[in-house]
Every structure is written in structure tokens, then in C-alpha cells.
Amino acid sequence: MPNWEESSVAPVVPPLHPRKLAKVPFVELADGRLQGVVSSGSDIERVYVSAITAGTHALSCSTNNNRPCGGLSGAWGCKHLHSLAEEAVLQYGAERVARFLRVEPADTVSSGDDIMTRLLASASVERGGSATVFSRFLRHLAYLELLASGEPIPELQWFPSARVGGR
């Protein structure tokens, strides 16, 4: 795009790819981690909070009540972490996720499994940190509780809707 620096509507965040949310309702690249929330396969009231730290590739996974995930190991991760990586790739694209986590070379990665295989070579298990991610997830959900409004927000002129690959 010409004159990107002079554009008031320069696209900064690429639009996310749509994905189904039933298994992994929340994924984000934030705080230096790929982190998210994975629904439990057996208990509808329970979710797992899973995270992979960029660079060090420390893995963590525990329930929202801070009980450690029984399946987690440094050699394989756990099924929640595999789901998290898979859905992150659907949402952001494999290259963006790999680059963020510093799994290299990022442009040769094509799936969540690829990413997990590469980073498990240097992964370690870490405990804790789930409370922050869980509260970010709750804050994320709270946006849907905001009532729709018929009053104009002129500032949203700066935020045109765009389709994936549209720019």
C-alpha cells in the first residue's frame, strides 16, 4: 500500500481467520506467550488454561482452579497444548505463530503439530501463571455483555472492516 505511513487507516493488525470455538474458546499471542483456554473434554464446567512461552518454550497447563494438568510432560506436552497450537495456527496462520514463539525457521512450519514437534526439542514444564490468563479470558468474554447501542461512535471511522487477505 503506497503512503502507508501517511494513511489514517493504515492496516496494522491483520484480520484473524475464522475458526470454530467449541474446543478452544480463547487463544492469544500476548505477554510474550501463546496462551489460551481449552474446554475440558469430560466436564462442561471445567476449562484448562494452557500457555507456551516465546523463546524459552516453557509449557504450562492447569485447570481454571489451578490444578495442574495430569497429562502434561516436557516430552510430549499435553492434549490441551496440542489443541491450543492447532487453533492458534487456524486463527493467526502458522508463520505468525512460529515467528512469535521463535520456532525457526518460521516459514517452514505449516501446522500446530509442526510447531509442537519443533519446540518440544527444547521445552520445559512450568507451573502457575494460569490466573492471569483466565482473568484475561473472562475480560475477553465480558465484551459480549456490553449492550449494543444506537449512538454513533465517530472514532470507529479509523477502523474499517476488512476481510482476510482483502488488503
Next chain:
Amino acid sequence: MVPVCPGWGALMLAAQAKQLLDGEPEGVAEALEVVSGFDDVLVHGLARVGEAQSGALAAFAVALAACPLRDRVAEAVEKVRAGSIGDEHLMALAGGRTALLGAVHDAYLGRLDAALGRTRATWESTGSNVEKESGNLLAGCRSWLSELAITGWRGVGHDLVEACGNAIQAAYAEPKLRRLAVLLDGLASELRAASPTATMEHVPVRRWADLWSRAMLLSQPGALSAPAATTEVSGRLLILGVDIHEHETAVQFQVHGVLEEAGAQPRLVRASISAGKTNTVSGLPLWRLLLGYPQMLKGLADHSVLELSAMPLLPSGDLVWLDDRAAATPEAADPFATARVLLAVAVAPPVPPLQRHPVRIAEPVLLEGQVLEGGSIEGGSIELDPGRLPSCGPLTPELVKSASSCIGLLRWDAGRWHVQPIAVQTLVKKKPVTVHNGQWALGHPDPKVAKASSGAGDTVAILRERAGRLLRK
């Protein structure tokens, strides 16, 4: 219904496009250069004002020497150069920058009105209901904005981005501050995605300075008071089309239409409905956020004429949309017929002084016939912008390229005019069709697609279910 007049004036003709493009309005290039100099100061941060930035600030003060903000801007520039900056100085700088871009806006909108022969009502200073509340909330927002300005876009890291969390949450909790909350949230999510910004190849210099300045203005006490002069209107709303605005946590459907009131000249109005969302809600599911607005959805999907009774209207031409004061009638109004007949005679609304910025220019126009040549007009000097086609509608770059007629919003950005298509007429399988942004407001016509976005594919319902189980524990 007003008498039908020959529709030519509604069309954007080659001659009008020429007039629009005929050189820069006087003073605009100079004003933009001063703005660019100022914006560069924000890239480096007010704590790192070198010789070039110091010169840019001096030029900024000179450019504003004839406006009422003169003394405050001059003082602020002195303070920045001396390295002692307070809130009030940042406010003066944001105000000065806003005044410059306001002048650019006025020059281009004036040019547009002259080229299209559009009549625009004049702004009458109304004053507003000043309520000085939420002082602490606003101070929290200003303090983050100050921190950003002092650090500069190149120095933003995770800690600085996350430092705004509480201020934004608090602003969301106060409905009167919604505009500010939505704006800060949009800026924060871009900074989050880009941080650490030191490694960015290019910084969106103009854009982030725009967002910062507007946020600075909105976080002044009284800036978000309700305007005093809301009137109520009754009549028929004929929809031209819908423009969709979206960032990670907000969406706005901005409907452009012509309001016909008994005994009055038809006028251009906008109606905007916004909702909170998550970044995972985009595309078709966005419409699900408007379930509380059935009349508007029907108006969009079926082109129904909407009968308004006592709908509030702001002096800016923005309806404050209360869906129970609108009724979708069985009568359909083809948006192209509306555009052909009414665009030439409808009176455009004035723009409130604090909203004057080139980004707000979004004037409905009709393009037809020879003026459209494979996705551009006037030999490519005004392009149909395929970058603003929303994720929740059927318009694609291919459809736009093949259009024989187009309703679009004429916009100005980064030194160019372009048209954002919101509806097109084209041939699909040799049959003439109208394709428009609001087409899927009541659901996708293909049962397979509709089914895929229900059940496990219904993102909004799934997240609400999760929220129901986890949020209120």
C-alpha cells in the same frame, strides 16, 4: 415523495471527478507537512526531542499562530523543548494538531461539495450539556496517553501497553465514556500486536498520532457531554447502504440513507449501531450482535423502507437509533433508485467542529456507466478501494471490478481520493444483480453456509455459553 427530477446530478460524472482532482486546495500541502513534522515527534517521544523534532515543533507553533489556541500551543512547545511537560500542554498539542487536520478536512469537503454540487447545511454552534463527571477515570486515561507521548511509538513495549488495562475497563463501565473506551481499546490492541515496536519496520505514523490526538481530546472533562440540540424526526428512511467499522473488540454498522420528512427537503443521514465483540467474532456472525435491532436488519436485508417516528437526530446528521421508533414497511426501496433520484437533491449535514478530520469524509455517491472503468474512475485517478470490503458481506474485489453501477462512499486518505463501494450492480451468470454490504443481515441465503454458522459454528452463542458458566462464579 419529492418530485422525480432527472437523475444526472446524482451521478458522479467524469467532469466532477476532474474538478475534484484539480490540484490541491490552497494551504493543504503546507498544513499536512506541519502535521507530519509533529507526528514524527511522537514517533521518537517527547522525552527525545532532537534538533529535527525541535524544528518541527517550532513550525507547528508558527502554523497555529493565527488560531485561538496560539498562546497555549506556543507555551506547550516551549515546555516540550525544555523537557517539562504537563497534561495541559499535551492537550494543547493535541488540540493544535486537530485544528490543522480540521482545516484540511474543511478544504477537501468544500472541494467535494463544489464538485458534486452538494448542498450542505451550516453548523450552528449549540453548546452542550457540560457535565464534569468521571474526573478520575479521565485522568487515568490521560496519564496513559501522556506516558505514550513521552515514550514515543518506537519505545512501546508490553508493560506500557498493558498499563492501560484498568483505565479502559473503568471507561467501559461508564456508558458516557464509551467512545473513549472503544478508541483506546483499538489503539491498545494495535500497540499490543506491534510491540515491542522497536523492531517494527514501519510505524503507522499518521494513524497512531490521529488516534492519540482524538483520545487526548475525548479524555478532557466535558468532551463527551451530550449535545444539547437533539431534535426528533419522523418520516421515511430510504437506505443507500451500510459501511462497517470493526476492531478487535468493537463493531459499528453505519447506515447511510436519505430521510424524507413531510414538507421538508430530503436530507442525508447516518444511523450507527455499535456492539462489543471479541476478536474471534467476525464475518457472518457479526450480524448476530444486532438481534436487538430487527427493524434495521430488515431494512438492510430486504431494502424495506423504514418509517421513523420521533427518532432522535443529532445536529451532525446522525440518528440516535432506537429500533422501536422505526418500522420496516412492506414497501421496498431499491438503493440505486434512491441514489439516482434523491442524492442530487438531498441536503448533507454539517460536521461538528471536533469531528473535522479527513477520515470522517464518507460522502455517498453514485457511479454509473462510462465513468466506471474496471474498478476505477477518471482513468484510474480515483480508485474503487477493494481494501474496505467487510468480512460480513458478499462484496468481493471481483464483483467490484465487474460493476456497471456502484454506490460508494467518497473518501480521502493518504493524499488520494477513493471510493469505498457499499453496493454494486453487475452481471452474475449473465443476469443483472444488486450485491450490497447489508445483504446477509438476516442470514446467508445458502442453507449450507447458514447451517455451518449455527450449532458448533455459532461463535457468539458458544462464547455466551462459556461466559454464562464461567463469568458469574
